[in-house]
Amino acid sequence: MPELLPNALTIAALLTAAWTLIPLVRDRGPDRILLGALALIEIGLIVLAVLGIVALTGTDREIDTLSFVAYLIGTLFILPVATAWALAERSRWGNAVLLIGCLAIPVMILRMNQIWAGEGV
16 A cells, blocks of 8 residues: 555645634634545545555455455545535534544544554454
């Protein structure tokens, strides 16, 4: 599994989480720039899922395949669900959901990296 993309996605998710604090404090809904950043992170997560599955098929190491694929696919649902929730609840609490979703992404990526390294076997 590539190292640059997961690290970039982790940084992007943490920066976006920090960014959601501004409308959260101002008691406003998410703006288009924030939604665009979330879309870019989601595209990166899709690329990571494809690269992760390709890397999984090309390795002969012992990896917990089910857990690894579940984390890869699970990360794809976090931001769309959080965004739908935030758009339905256009207040500070919608941004709080986005904040939690953005903070969940680095945790999921960290766990994927642990599984890939063989710590999840």
